[in-house]
Structure formats: C-alpha cells, structure tokens
Amino acid sequence: MAVIVLMYHHTPDGAPEGFYDVGLATFRDQIRTLRDAGVSFVKFSECDRPDNVQAGIHVALTFDDGHASNAAAFRFLADEGLTPTAFIVRDWSARDPAYLSARALGDFKEICELGGHGATHRALSSLTEAELADELAASRDYVGEIAGAPVSTMALPGGHGGARELAAAQRAGFVLVGNSRPLPHVTRGVTVNRNCVNRTHHARTPLGWTRAGPLHWTALRARFAAAAAGRRLMGKSLYGALTALAK
Numbered sequence: 728m729a730v731i732v733l734m735y736h737h738t739p740d741g742a743p744e745g746f747y748d749v750g751l752a753t754f755r756d757q758i759r760t761l762r763d764a765g766v767s768f769v770k771f772s773e774c775d776r777p778d779n780v781q782a783g784i785h786v787a788l789t790f791d792d793g794h795a796s797n798a799a800a801f802r803f804l805a806d807e808g809l810t811p812t813a814f815i816v817r818d819w820s821a822r823d824p825a826y827l828s829a830r831a832l833g834d835f836k837e838i839c840e841l842g843g844h845g846a847t848h849r850a851l852s853s854l855t856e857a858e859l860a861d862e863l864a865a866s867r868d869y870v871g872e873i874a875g876a877p878v879s880t881m882a883l884p885g886g887h888g889g890a891r892e893l894a895a896a897q898r899a900g901f902v903l904v905g906n907s908r909p910l911p912h913v914t915r916g917v918t919v920n921r922n923c924v925n926r927t928h929h930a931r932t933p934l935g936w937t938r939a940g941p942l943h944w945t946a947l948r949a950r951f952a953a954a955a956a957g958r959r960l961m962g963k964s965l966y967g968a969l970t971a972l973a974k
Contacts, residue, residue, distance in 0.1 A: 729911035730774040731936050732787045734882075734921040738800040743926040751799055756930035758807060761786060764934055771812035772840055772880055775903055775915050784937050788812070789905060789921060791844060791882055793820055793827045798835070805838040814844035814882040814905065817869040832873050841874045843867050843881035843901065850887035851895075859892065863899035879903065882921070893917050909947055 735754065736747040743750050749757075761768075769776075769785045779785050788804065788811040790797050797813060804811050813835070819826040832841060843866035845851065851859055863881075871878045879902040883892065886907025896904050896917070903919055910920040922936060 728781060728783065729913045730769060730779055730785045730787055730919075731911055731933070732771065732774060732789060732905065732919055732921040733933055734905070734907070734923045735788070735790045735797075735800070736792060736923075737794045737796045738790075739796045740799060745926070747923065747925050749924050749926060749928070751796070751803075753928075753930060754800055755803055757924070757928075757933050758788075758804070758809070760930050760934050761937070762807065764937075766934065766937055768809050770810050770840060771842070771905070771919070772903065774912055774919060777915065780913060780915055786933070786937060789814065789882065792816055792848075793832065793844070795825055795827055795831075798827065798831070801835050801839050810838065810840060812840040812842055812880060814842045814880075815866075815870050815873075816844045816848045816884070817846040817866055819848065820869070829869075829873050836874050840880065841870050841878065842905075843870050843878055845881075845884040848884045850885050851883060851892040852887040852889065856895075859895050860899070863896055863901070867899055867901070881905070883907065909951055910944055 735749055737745060738749055738751050738754050740751045767783060767785045769779050769787050771787045771789050773779060774787045788809065790811055790813045793813050793815040801811065815832065820828060820832065846862050846865035849862065851862065854862060866881065867878050877900065879900065881896060881901045882905035893904055902917065904917055905919050905921045907923060908920040909922045912920045924933065
C-alpha cells in the first residue's frame with residue numbers, strides 16, 4: 728500500500744566521507760537484504776501507478792546528483808535485474824569530472840532511468856519565475872538529449888520546492904517530482920516522498936522501513952516538520968544540520 732523510495736547520493740568504494748555517503752559495500756548489502764526478504768522493486772517512473780501505490784509495499788531506487796561513484800552501483804543493480812533512477816545536475820555533469828559526464832551517462836541509459844535535478848542545483852524556491860522556467864528547461868533538455876527521449880521525472884535540488892515550483896515543473900513537462908520528505912509514497916500525485924539513506928544506516932535499515940508501522944512514520948513526520956519549522960525560523964545556515972536530524 729505504499730512505495731518506499733530510497734534516495735542515495737555518493738556510493739564510494741571505500742569508507743564514506745560525507746554524511747550522505749553510503750559505502751558501496753553497505754549499499755550492496757542493503758539491496759541484497761531487501762531482495763532476500765522478497766521485497767518488490769519498481770522503477771521511480773512507475774511508483775505512482777495505482778497498483779503500486781494501492782497494493783503491497785514496493786521499493787524504488789533513486790540517486791541524486793549523478794556522482795561518478797554511482798557507476799559501480801548502477802552496474803551492480805543491472806546484475807541484480809533492478810533499474811534505478813539517477814537525477815542529474817547539468818552543470819556538474821558538464822563541467823566537473825567528479826560527476827558522470829554526458830558520455831558516461833549515455834552508456835548507462837539502458838540500465839538506469841535519467842531524470843533532472845536542476846541545471847545548477849540552486850534551490851528552485853529561491854528563483855524568480857523566469858529563472859525557474861529556465862532552470863527547469865535547461866535541466867530537461869540536457870538530460871533528454873542524453874536519454875534520447877523526453878524526460879518526465881526530476882528531483883527537487885536540496886528538497887526545496889512548494890506549489891509554485893511543482894506547477895512550474897509540470898509546465899516544463901515533468902510528471903513526477905521527487906522531494907526529500909522521509910515518508911512512504913502513498914498518495915498519487917506529482918510529488919513523491921523519498922527517504923534519504925546516509926552513512927549511519929546499516930544493511931537492514933531500508934528493510935526496516937518497508938516493515939515499519941504507523942507509529943514509526945508518525946514520529947518521523949513530526950521530526951521532519953520540526954526541522955522544517957526550525958529552518959524557516961533560523962534561516963538556511965542550519966539547513967544541513969536540521970535535515971540530517973530529519974533524515
């Protein structure tokens with residue numbers, strides 16, 4: 728009766744460095760633990776289908792930013808018969824060798840869905856109407872050219888975005904928009920809840936989320952709301968610390 732959408736960032740082949748890093752070995756263990764438990768996997772592009780949202784528990788796999796370390800994770804998932812979605816930042820892909828280039832992404836497009844994650848990774852909520860339209864269009868066009876097909880999915884950079892940003896995303900042609908709300912995706916609509924996996928999570932953590940009851944999600948919803956309220960009151964300087972608590 729829900730899709731648990733997992734959000735990954737860097738997946739280094741070694742010890743994680745940043746808070747949102749998940750070591751490749753731990754990532755593999757998490758996926759194998761889910762598979763061994765018989766968990767059903769779906770693509771992010773399919774997570775809003777009525778049969779996925781309304782029947783059973785499913786897991787979708789997403790990667791934000793398109794970091795080069797994700798290449799090994801993509802190949803592992805292909806061997807497992809699973810298709811993730813990578814949300815790409817145009818400028819990082821085009822200019823920073825730490826991220827997967829257009830050519831590298833083209834090699835993965837048969838085993839990994841590609842979506843937008845902004846042209847510059849600026850918070851969409853900070854942009855003017857014209858800047859917002861340009862940011863979304865540039866992201867869509869860059870990824871679409873790589874994929875060789877229209878791009879209909881994206882993730883909000885930094886999780887920033889409300890009704891205005893979602894409406895702009897739909898005008899740009901995006902059908903599903905991943906957010907950073909650490910909750911199951913249970914209601915059909917343009918915005919999709921995603922649970923961030925970080926360096927503190929062990930092999931069985933994602934499996935635990937698929938088995939969690941209402942009390943777990945109610946408590947997490949309260950923590951997320953408290954973090955969001957604190958951010959509004961104290962400004963963006965505490966964003967990293969507050970969202971780390973929520974996730």
